[in-house]
Amino acid sequence: MHLDDTDRRILRQYQHDPTLGPAELAGLAGVTPATCARRLDRMAEAGLLRGNHAVIDWAALGYSVEVSLRITLDKTVPTAFDAFTEAARAIPEVLEIQSFLGRVDTRLSVIARDMAHYQEIYRTAILTLPHIADIEALMHVARIKTDEVLPL
Incomplete structure (x- = not known):
């Protein structure tokens, strides 16, 4: 357009x-x-406007921990990506799933109320996801820039 x-x-x-x-x-x-x-x-x-939505401040609701998980999948299983993403979508604390080309296959953005809650999510939900070969956790410290405004 x-x-x-x-x-x-x-x-x-x-x-x-x-x-x-x-x-x-x-x-x-x-x-x-x-x-x-x-x-x-x-x-x-034309699909240029995808709609309006509310942006919720998760920290204001008591979610103080944000972790980015870089995940490498078992590439010997042809259906690994589809099975993994289907299962990851079912975890309510997973806010975002991204896929990549390269060593890391996916990234999950996970929120939790505190570290104990994160450990519970990690043990009971993340580690049970299918076809994980490797996980690297990155603890969120600060959001430097987050902006969806385009330079028009």
């Missing part, structure tokens, strides 16, 4: 504050509300 300057102005404002009403968004983007709504609809239909 080709974006013109008007689309970019709308997106620039929208990504900074998706809670703006149509009239407010249109005013900030310098277009009429009808034009703004029509363009947002077109971008959504």
